[in-house]
Amino acid sequence: MYDHRPTTERLIVLHARRRPLLLTAAALAAAAALGGCTSEPARPGGAAGDRGEPAVKITPQPDPANAPLPLDAYGFDTSQQKVLQQAQDILTEACMHRVGFASFKNTSTYVTAGAGARRTTSGIGLVDAEAAKKYGYRSGGLPDREAGAAQKRDPSETAALFGSQDGAPAHPGAPEGGCAGEAARKLYPRSTTGPAGAPAGNGLVDELAQQAADRARGDSRVTAAVTEWSACMREAGFQVKTPWELQQMEGTRWTGPVTSEEITAATTDVSCKQRTKLSDTWTAVLAAYQTQLVEKRKQDLDQEKKHLGEQVRFAEKVLAGGGA
Amino acid sequence: MRKAARFTAVALSAATIALGTVTAAHAGDYTENGVRIRSNSNTSAAVLGLGYTSHTITPICYQAGTVINGNKWWDKHRNNNTGVTGFSSMTLLTKWASGHC
Structure with a gap:
């Protein structure tokens, strides 16, 4: 694990333990524990900037779960992710053929969400009215694993593909972590800068996304909207x-x-988020904190984006037949 | 207010699920940021690492575990970005294993 800051799981326990306190006080304590916000008392509905908070313009979002955010520009987009997956398939298959599994197809090892799949939650939970009405709080569109007999992979193939699992012997000639591990190492090389073992790719984006969310949770506009939502x-x-x-x-x-x-609970939840503008407030405030962080770390983010570009170029080379 | 009392009681008892914290339209394989990658398919298993929406995964296999959002299946996977291998609820992923563990 590379992120040692308090997690949301811990944050929620803090709320639960302090239930008799006012929401604003609990949010403030949590924010102080996270070290990312002021210790000044929160003022629900306070004007932008009076606590060093960024100005926001709250506008209606037609699809708040998938609203674009400033940090999105520094991650892979869907077409780049597709290129990376295709390259991973090619590299994995080349390795598996090399170690004796001539007919192996990597695409048989996983299933992906359909083209129509879309996110229905945001940092404040469920925000999609249609999903609430159809699935309640459940995730829709998942593979049905109850239908049909479960597939069990040949242990020898599993060892070659993923390396030794649960104490089983490794496949002779297979690389460390199996062929899937070798492919991932080629496509997602460890960071050569920053702390040892730092994740490949988007480590800084992940860190800043977390920071922005932590700050948004303690923002007076959000806590005021949360109070209204709770009343609703x-x-x-x-x-x-x-x-x-x-x-x-x-x-x-x-x-x-x-x-x-x-x-009823799920639809009421989403409806209250819309009625109190909590969904739109969350999106606007989160975007404002992300903008602040992007401006502050633009040089580092640009550098990280450059590395992502190199990863994609390597993947494209694999697709063109020159990288395996 | 019978319904309200029930709702609150459950809220106080829940404690250990993996849950997301941020919305971002990154094109990765986790649905949320801060998804816990655990040593086994239950919410009391050790957390080995975290998955973010920008990360991609290599699914390995699936098995039953703690029911999350009405779903008992957890996927063993390797986080391509961090190299951590472990289990997460399938409800928090967008790519899943086809074979049972």
Whole structure:
């Protein structure tokens, strides 16, 4: 693990333990623990800039779960990701053929989300009304693993592909981590700058995305909207202080088949986020903090983007038949 | 207010699921940032690393575990960016293994 800062999981526990406190006080304590925000008392609805907060213009987002954000420009786009996956397939297959699995096809080892798949959650949980109505808090469009008999891969092929698993012997002649490991090492080389073992590619983008979200959670405009959302939920009979508390609940509360109670909770949740403008406020505030961080670290981000470009160029060379 | 009381009680008892923190339209294989990669397919297993929406994965195999969002399946995978191998709930991924562990 390369990120030692407090995680959201810890943040939510903090909220839960301090339930008798006002939401603003709990959010403030969490923000202080994260070390990213001022210790000045939060003022719900306070004007932009009075706590050193960036100015924001809150505009309606037709699809808040997929709203574009400033840091997106520094990651792979979908076409680049496709090129990387195709290159990984080619490199893995070349290696598997080399170690004795002549008919191996890497595409048989995984399935991907369909072309129509889209995100339905944001940093404040479920925000998609259509998904709430259809699936409640569940993820729609996942492969059905209950249908048909489960595939079990040949242990020898698994060892060649992924390396030794659970104490099983390695396949003779296969590289460390198997052929999949070798392909990944070629396409995602370790960082040659920064801390040892730093992740390949987007380490800085990940760090800044996390920082922006931490700051957005403590922002007075967001905490004010959260208070309104909580009141909206309470009016509908659901007593919950923050979307993060609810988001945590989503994972373990709804375990059986989807019930009408879950659908009601999910649709009320999304409707309250729209009514109180929490969805749009979150997007605007998060984008503002990302913009601040991008401006501050532009040189480093540009450097990281250059490295990503090199990764994509190597992948394109593999596709053209020159990199395996 | 019976419904409200039930809702709150569950909120207090939940503690250890992996959950996302940020929206970003990166084209990776995790649906959220900060997805926990665990040593086994349950929420009490050790966290070996974190997955971000910018990261891609190599799915290895799947097995049953703690039910997350009504789904019991967890995928063993290798995070291509960090090199960490472990399990995450399939509900937090956009690429999945085709073979059972």
